Amino acid sequence: MQNRSIRKRLANNRLLAYACSILFLLISMVLGISIGSVHVPISSIIRIVGHEIFPFISLAQVDSMHLNIVLNVRLPRVILASLVGASLAIAGAAFQGLLRNPLADPYTLGVSSGASVGAVVTLFFQISIPFVGAFTLPLLSIVSSFLTIVLVLGFARKIEKSMRVETIILTGIIFGSFLSAVISLMIALTGDELRQIIGWLLGSVSMRGWVYIKIILPFLIIGAGILLFNARELNAMSFGEERAHHLGVDVQRRKLSVLTAGSILTGAAVAVSGTIGFVGLVIPHLTRLLWGSDHKHLLPLSILTGSGFLILADLVARTIISPTELPIGVITALIGAPVFALILMKSRLERSG
Amino acid sequence: MLNVQNLTGGYGGVPIVKDLTFQVNKGEMFGILGPNGSGKTTLLKMISGILAFQKGTVNIADQPIQTFSPKELAKIIAVLPQHSNQSFSYTVKETVALGRYAHQSGWFQTWSPKDEEIVQSVMKQTGIHHFHSKDIQSLSGGERQRVFLAQALAQEPQILLLDEPTNHLDLSFQKELLDVLKAWTREKGLTVISIFHDLNLAGLYCDQLLLMEDGKLNIHHKPNEVLREERVQAVYQTKIKKQAHPRVPAPQMVLLPEQQEDQQNFTVNASILKRTSERIVIQTPQPMKTLSSGVIGSGTGWHDSFINRRVGLDYDCNDHREEMRLYLKENGFEPSDCVGMMTAVNLDDLSHLFIERDGCSIFVVVTAGVGHAIDASKSSQHDMHLQPGTINTWIFVNGSMTEEAFIQSMMTATEVKTKVLHDLEVRDPVTGTLATGTGTDSILIASTQQGEEIEFGGTITPLGKLISQAVYKCTSEAIAHYRNRMDI
Numbered sequence: 001m002q003n004r005s006i007r008k009r010l011a012n013n014r015l016l017a018y019a020c021s022i023l024f025l026l027i028s029m030v031l032g033i034s035i036g037s038v039h040v041p042i043s044s045i046i047r048i049v050g051h052e053i054f055p056f057i058s059l060a061q062v063d064s065m066h067l068n069i070v071l072n073v074r075l076p077r078v079i080l081a082s083l084v085g086a087s088l089a090i091a092g093a094a095f096q097g098l099l100r101n102p103l104a105d106p107y108t109l110g111v112s113s114g115a116s117v118g119a120v121v122t123l124f125f126q127i128s129i130p131f132v133g134a135f136t137l138p139l140l141s142i143v144s145s146f147l148t149i150v151l152v153l154g155f156a157r158k159i160e161k162s163m164r165v166e167t168i169i170l171t172g173i174i175f176g177s178f179l180s181a182v183i184s185l186m187i188a189l190t191g192d193e194l195r196q197i198i199g200w201l202l203g204s205v206s207m208r209g210w211v212y213i214k215i216i217l218p219f220l221i222i223g224a225g226i227l228l229f230n231a232r233e234l235n236a237m238s239f240g241e242e243r244a245h246h247l248g249v250d251v252q253r254r255k256l257s258v259l260t261a262g263s264i265l266t267g268a269a270v271a272v273s274g275t276i277g278f279v280g281l282v283i284p285h286l287t288r289l290l291w292g293s294d295h296k297h298l299l300p301l302s303i304l305t306g307s308g309f310l311i312l313a314d315l316v317a318r319t320i321i322s323p324t325e326l327p328i329g330v331i332t333a334l335i336g337a338p339v340f341a342l343i344l345m346k347s348r349l350e351r352s353g
Numbered sequence: 354m355l356n357v358q359n360l361t362g363g364y365g366g367v368p369i370v371k372d373l374t375f376q377v378n379k380g381e382m383f384g385i386l387g388p389n390g391s392g393k394t395t396l397l398k399m400i401s402g403i404l405a406f407q408k409g410t411v412n413i414a415d416q417p418i419q420t421f422s423p424k425e426l427a428k429i430i431a432v433l434p435q436h437s438n439q440s441f442s443y444t445v446k447e448t449v450a451l452g453r454y455a456h457q458s459g460w461f462q463t464w465s466p467k468d469e470e471i472v473q474s475v476m477k478q479t480g481i482h483h484f485h486s487k488d489i490q491s492l493s494g495g496e497r498q499r500v501f502l503a504q505a506l507a508q509e510p511q512i513l514l515l516d517e518p519t520n521h522l523d524l525s526f527q528k529e530l531l532d533v534l535k536a537w538t539r540e541k542g543l544t545v546i547s548i549f550h551d552l553n554l555a556g557l558y559c560d561q562l563l564l565m566e567d568g569k570l571n572i573h574h575k576p577n578e579v580l581r582e583e584r585v586q587a588v589y590q591t592k593i594k595k596q597a598h599p600r601v602p603a604p605q606m607v608l609l610p611e612q613q614e615d616q617q618n619f620t621v622n623a624s625i626l627k628r629t630s631e632r633i634v635i636q637t638p639q640p641m642k643t644l645s646s647g648v649i650g651s652g653t654g655w656h657d658s659f660i661n662r663r664v665g666l667d668y669d670c671n672d673h674r675e676e677m678r679l680y681l682k683e684n685g686f687e688p689s690d691c692v693g694m695m696t697a698v699n700l701d702d703l704s705h706l707f708i709e710r711d712g713c714s715i716f717v718v719v720t721a722g723v724g725h726a727i728d729a730s731k732s733s734q735h736d737m738h739l740q741p742g743t744i745n746t747w748i749f750v751n752g753s754m755t756e757e758a759f760i761q762s763m764m765t766a767t768e769v770k771t772k773v774l775h776d777l778e779v780r781d782p783v784t785g786t787l788a789t790g791t792g793t794d795s796i797l798i799a800s801t802q803q804g805e806e807i808e809f810g811g812t813i814t815p816l817g818k819l820i821s822q823a824v825y826k827c828t829s830e831a832i833a834h835y836r837n838r839m840d841i
Contacts, residue, residue, distance in 0.1 A: 096441075097441070102441075232451075232454060232457075235443070235447070235451055236451050236454055238441055239448075239451070240434075242403055242432075242434070243432075243434055245401075245402070245403050245423060246401060246403070246427060246430075246431065246432040246434075246505075247427055247451055247452065247454045247455065247504075247508070248423050248424040248425075248426065248427025248428070248454050248455030248508070249423060249454065250422070250423045250424075251423070288441060288442075292442070292443075292444070292447075293441040293442055293443050293447075294443065294447050
C-alpha cells in the first residue's frame with residue numbers, strides 16, 4: 001500500500017521521472033565509457049568530452065591512450081548503443097499503444113525480418129556496391145526494411161480498406177514468418193559466412209565507429225519526431241480505433257504515420273546493429289509501470305530508459321567473459337527478462353494487495 | 354438536429370440498414386429499439402461517422418456528415434462506448450482529458466485553462482472527481498462507465514450517442530446515468546440518441562422511440578404508441594404483457610415465461626380451509642393472483658396464504674400493519690406471501706360455499722359482524738372512528754381471470770352484499786336507515802389463473818352468477834349466525 005502511494009506520487013511528479021531517467025542514462029554512459037579492458041578514470045572522460053564541446057578545456061593531464069580509446073572506440077560505441085536502444089524503445093512504445101497489444105514490439109510487423117534479409121543477402125552474396133563499399137550492408141538493410149513495411153501495409157490495405165490493427169498484426173506476422181524462412185534458407189545454404197551471418201543476426205554495436213552513428217541519427221530524429229508529434233493521438237488510439245475516431249482523431253492518417261515512423265526507426269536500428277531483441281518489448285512496459293501510460297511522457301522517457309539500458313547491456317556483453325564478446329541480443333534478454341519479471345510481479349502484487 | 358433520409362448501408366456491400374428515414378430534434382432523448390440483428394448498432398455507427406453508408410443522407414445541423422473532419426465532428430457528436438477495454442492503465446483524469454482532443458489545436462496542442470475547467474466540471478457532474486488520480490483499470494464497471502461518460506461530455510457535444518449505456522450497470526447506476534442524461538437534455542439542450550435493449554427503461558426515459566425490424570423502420574413515435582403489446586410481440590417474437598408504470602405515465606412491458614412443467618393444477622374448496630378459534634387459514638399449493646383490501650397484501654399481487662384473524666373487541670394498536678406482520682411471522686407465515694384480514698366476530702360463525710357450473714367453480718368464505726353497519730349514502734354523519742364489526746368476503750375463483758373480470762367480480766360481490774343487508778333489514782344505528790355494509794369491510798378476489806380464461810365477472814356472466822349466488826348465501830348465513838349469537 002505504501003509502495004503504491006509512492007508510485008502514485010512518482011507518477012504525478014513528471015520532473016522526477018525525467019530527472020531519474022536522465023541520471024540513469026548519464027550513469028550508464030559514464031560506466032560504458034569507463035569500464036573495459038583498459039580502465040578510463042571518470043575525470044579523464046569528463047575532460048575529454050568537455051574538450052570536444054568546449055575546446056578551451058585542456059587535455060594536458062589526459063593519457064593519450066585514454067584519449068584514443070574514448071574518442072575512437074568507446075564513445076562511438078556507447079552512443080550507437082544508446083541510439084539503437086532509443087529507437088527500439090520508442091518504436092516499441094508506439095507500436096504497443098497503437099496496436100493495443102502488450103505483446104507488440106518493433107519486430108511485430110516483420111520490419112526487422114525485412115532488414116535482416118537485406119543484411120543476410122549482402123553477407124551471403126558478398127555484395128559490395130561501388131562508392132558505398134563497407135556501408136553496403138546497412139544501406140541494403142534499410143532499403144529492404146522499407147520495402148517490407150510498404151508491402152505489409154499495402155497488403156493489409158488490400159485485405160481491408162480500413163486497415164484494422166488486427167489485420168495489420170496478422171499481415172506483419174505473415175510477412176515476418178516468410179522472411180525469416182528466407183533467412184533460415186540462406187543460413188542453411190551458406191558455408192564460410194555462417195559465423196558472420198549469425199553474429200550479425202544476434203546483434204552487436206561493436207567496432208562500428210562514428211559513421212554508423214551518422215547513418216542512424218537522421219532516422220532517429222525524424223522517426224522519434226513523428227511519434228512524439230502523435231503522442232496524444234496514441235493515447236486516444238490505445239482506447240481503440242473507434243473510440244479515437246469519436247474523440248476526433250483522424251485515425252487512418254495518424255495510424256499510417258505512426259506505423260511508418262516506427263518502421264523507419266526499427267529498420268535503421270536493425271541495419272546498424274542487427275536484431276537486438278527484448279529492448280523494444282520490455283523497456284516500454286518498464287517505463288509504463290514506473291511512470292504511467294500517457295504517451296506524451298511515455299515516449300521520451302522510453303527513449304532515455306532504452307538508451308541507458310542498451311549501453312549497460314553492451315557493457316556486460318563485452319566485459320563479462322572478456323576478452324570474448326557476447327552478442328548483445330543475448331544479454332538484453334538475460335538481464336532484461338528477470339528484471340522485468342521482478343517488476344511485473346511486484347506491481348501485480350501491489351495491485352491485488 | 355439530426356436528419357436521416359433514406360439511409361442504406363452495412364458491411365461489405367450487404368445492406369443491414371435499409372431505407373431508413375427519421376429525424377431527431379434538439380434536446381430530445383431518442384431511443385432506438387429493435388431485436389438483435391435489426392441494425393441498431395450499424396445505424397449508430399453510420400450516424401457517428403465511422404461507417405460509410407451506401408445510399409441516403411445523414412445531415413447534422415443541415416450539413417451532410419461527410420463534410421465534417423473528424424475533429425469538427427467530435428465537437429458536435431460524442432459517443433459513449435458500450436464497454437471499453439484498454440490494455441494500458443491511465444488515470445481517470447488522463448482519460449477524461451482525452452475528451453478535449455478535438456478542441457485543442459496547433460502544433461503543440463497546449464492544455465488551456467478552459468480545458469482544465471471543463472474537465473474538472475464534467476468530473477464533478479459525473480461524480481468521479483474524488484478518484485481522479487485512480488487507475489481506470491482498478492475501477493468497477495459502473496465507475497468506469499461514468500469516466501467514459503465524463504470523457505464524452507468533455508467533448509462538449511451537442512449530440513450524445515450511446516450504445517446500450519446501461520449494459521453492465523447495476524440498477525442504481527442505470528437509473529443514475531439516465532437521470533443525469535435526462536437532466537442534460539432538459540437543462541442544456543443536449544440531444545441524446547441511445548440504443549436500448551431494455552424496453553422499460555426506454556419507455557420510461559425517452560421522448561421518442563424508433564423501433565427497427567430487419568434494418569427497416571417499424572415505427573417512430575411516442576413511447577406509448579411504439580410499445581404496444583401486439584407490436585412488440587410481433588417484432589420481438591415473444592410473449593409480453595404491457596402494464597402501466599405505478600408512478601409515472603410510462604408503459605412497462607413484462608415477459609410472460611412459458612408455463613413450467615412442474616406447475617400443478619389445483620382447486621380451492623372447503624378441503625383446504627383450516628379454522629381455529631383464532632384464525633381462518635387457506636393455503637394453496639401455488640400462489641394465486643389477488644385483488645384485495647386486506648391489512649397485509651392489499652392491492653394486486655400473488656399470494657398463497659390467506660388469513661382471517663380474530664382480534665378482541667379491545668384490539669387497539671397504532672401500527673396494526675406491523676403488528677399483523679409480526680403476528681404472521683410468529684405463526685410461521687411469510688408476510689409477503691399472505692393476504693391478511695382482521696375481524697372481531699367469532700370465527701365459528703363463518704359461512705363458506707363451493708359451487709361449480711359450466712366448468713367454472715368458485716369457493717366463497719364470509720365472516721360477518723354488523724354491529725357497526727353503515728349506510729354508505731349517509732356516511733358523512735359518521736365520525737372517522739373505526740370500530741370492529743366487519744364483513745370479510747373471500748372469493749376464490751378456479752379459473753384464469755382478466756383484470757376486467759377481477760374488477761367486475763368485486764362490483765358484483767359488493768352489490769350482492771348490500772342486497773343481503775337490505776333483505777335482512779340491517780340498519781345503520783346512527784341514521785336508522787338501511788345499511789349497505791360496515792365501515793371496515795374487506796374483500797379478496799383470488800384466482801388460480803389456470804384453465805380457461807374468464808373474461809368477465811359482471812352480474813349476468815357465468816362467473817357473476819356464481820358469485821352472486823355464493824356471496825348471497827354465505828353473507829346471509831354469516832349474518833344470521835352473528836345475530837343468533839348476539840341474541841343469546
